[in-house]
Amino acid sequence: MNIIFSDRSPHYDASRLALTFPATAGDMHVECAITAEALEDHFGAASLREADLCGAFLAHRAAIERAAARMIEATQSEAITLHSGYFRMYRDSDDGVKSPFAVRPHA
Template sequence: MEISFPRMAPQYDSACYTLVFPVQVDGRWIHCGITAEALEDHFGASSIREADLVDAFRAHRSAIEEAAATLIEATHGVPVLLHSGVFRVCGG
């Protein structure tokens, strides 16, 4: 499975307190996300404010993308939402 992450800024979903980011999987686009809770618990976001979440995402992008790629492969290309528990299991 070929998975790539474009260097686009994540989008804030204020209804769900998540950051959403695009991923290309075998030539098709999907959108994945990471919760504010995961960014606070594991990546140092100081609040659920968009700026704080985006700063944490940017600072730890490679670890977030690695976890997303692992789950995308495990689910055969399905969009994933990274919760705090994901990083308790696979680190971060």
């Protein structure tokens, strides 16, 4: 599956305490999100402030997008949320995530 992420900045969703970011998987639009807790626990966000969350996201965008791609591949869902527990379970040294699922490279 070819998964493409937009290069625009993530959107802060205060009602979910998460950042959202779009992806396209084949011809399907996917709403991706990462929780504030995951950004604090695993990517160094200093607080729940939007600026801190966005800074952590942008600094670790590649690792977060790899994790999102793995979840999209595994679930084939139109909406995914990366929680802190995902990163605790599937951690590895290169991007913080080790997936139990076979993933094909994406563009």
